[in-house]
Amino acid sequence: MRRRKSARTRISSREMVTTSIxxxxxxxxxxxxxxxxxxxxxxxxxxxxxxxxxxxxxxxxxKNLVYAPGADVRERDIIVKLRRSPRLQAVDFSMQVEVSADMVRTLGQSCHELRVLHFAGSQDVSVKSLRSLQMNCPDIEELSIADLIFMNIRKVKVLADFTRMKTLIVKGINKRYDTVELIANEFPHLEHLELRNVLFTKKDLEHLMERKQDHLSVLTLCCSTRDHYCVLPYLSHCTHLKSLTLERLCRHFELLPFEAFPNLPTVSFLMLTFGGFLNISYCKAFFKSFSQIKELHLFLCQVYESDDIISLFARECPLLQKITFNKCYGLLNDQRVMELLFLKQLKSLTIISDHNITDKAMEYLQNLPNLRYLSFYHCDHITEKSLKILSDFPKLEFLEFSHCKRMSKKSVMYLKRKLPHLLLRMENPIRT
CATH class of the missing domain: 1.20.1280.50 (Monooxygenase)
Incomplete structure (x- = not known):
């Protein structure tokens, strides 16, 4: 009996095609x-x-690569990598204790497409090397300078020749010249400005806001003395401002000068850090000034127990979608969390180091229709009962209970079974 021929066609070795990477x-x-x-x-x-x-x-x-050498990387190795990176667009030298003139010179000679540069000021960086960087990399759009004490006026003027600069971050105190005045006169296309621990006068600040009012959309000011309250009236010049961060507004146990805030309906992001006591009479005018904000972050702000600030901004800022309370002592409790129900568009809520929040607050949060992100950090009075309450909240996408000590492994497993799609983060030891 003849064996049936296979239907498959045999391919000779000559007809085989070899494929490689x-x-x-x-x-x-x-x-x-x-x-x-x-x-x-x-x-x-x-x-x-x-x-x-x-x-x-x-x-x-x-496009998205950043070269950020650590403090232990030798200068010779950094120079070699820069020479091999002609397409490099972002460099972060902020971890380097000493940035040498050879590093800056090599950066300008090798990386002509550089767009982002972060570096700490150094005595070894010469005016000549900075000039070479400016000539070879004229398209730098984001610049961050730390330790400004090492920069003299000639070096800063060279950096001011980057006419396409859109983001400028300046850190460090220098009393030898007016940095703010120089920023106001240069950088015509500046959109994002951060000034941290930079001394300036009232006249310099007024001049800065008037010159940058047509372009500035993101502003961060870290004030170190009480004299910097003069920043508040001049913010009205920035008609295109969308993001505002004010740090170290005043010392502890002092009233924040909210009555000095101008009307800024264009601001959608607001962050207040290192504040003092919030008084309801000041807050009423303040929240009316920022009635269109969508993100609110409060850090180290305190209130008197009789003042219900939550109820005030919940009614004055109905568009809020994201809120962070970080060490805001006396601001929250279970009853005041109920006032957040007025925020129908609230999607994210983060509460850090608040010992007045208990499981009762979870019952109120269940009634927020658009809440998707919920985070609690160092809230010691929250127990495993909260997990059972939130298990009936199917729209929740992210939940965090970090360093909340009263959680059990059994309740966590129960929540995972009820909400399998939920991204759950528990960074504290869980009781068995």
Missing amino acids: HALPEEVLIIIFSYCSYSELVDCLQFVCTRWQQVSRSKLLW
Whole structure:
């Protein structure tokens, strides 16, 4: 009996086609290389072959890469990596104790497409090296300078020649010249400005706000003395301001000068840090000034127990979607959490280090229709009962109970069974 021939067609060795990674098109290689780190691109892929070197230098691969060497990396190794990174667009030297002139010079000579630069001021950085950086990398849009005490007026004037600058972050105190006045006169396209521990006068601040009012949309001011209250009246010049962060507004146990806040209906993000006592008579005018905010973050703000600030801003700011209370002593309790029900658009709530919140507050939070993100950190009076209450909240997407000591493993497993889609974070030891 003859054996039936197989239906499969046999292919001779000559007809077989050998496929390797070198046969892949450039678009596919870029997708594969996108999973590689900065060190793998610079130290490995570029030395495989000429084609891989060309593909590894594609703009798509370098768009989101940041080179941030640690403090233990030698200067020679940094210079070598910069020379191998002609497409590099972001460098963070803030971890380096000493940034040398050779590092800055090599950065300008090798990385002509640089867009973001963060570095700490250093005595070794010369005016000549900064000028070389400015000439070779004119497209820098974001610049962060720390330890300004090491920068003299000639160096800062060179940095002011980056005419395309949109984001400027200045940290450190320097009493030898008026940094704010220089910022006001230069950087014509500045949109994001952060001034931390930079001394300035009332005249400098007024001049800055008037010059930048047409472009400035993000402003952060970290004030170190009481004299910086003069910042408040001049914020009205910034008609396009969307994000406002004020740090160290006043010392503890002093009233925040909310009556000095101007009307800023364009601000949607507000953060207040290192504040003092919040008085309801001041807060009423304050929250009317920011009636359109969508994000509110309060840090180290205190209230008198008789003042219900929560009820006030819940009615004056109906568009709030995200709220953070960080060490706001006396501001919250279970009954005041109920006032948050007026915020129908609230999606995220974070409460940190508040010992007045108990399981009763969870019953009120269940009635917020759009709440998706809920986080509690160091709230010692919250127990495992809260997990059972929140298990009947199917719309919840993220839940965190970090360092809340009264949680049991049994209640956590119960919540996971009830809400399998929920992303749950528990960073504290759980009782068995």
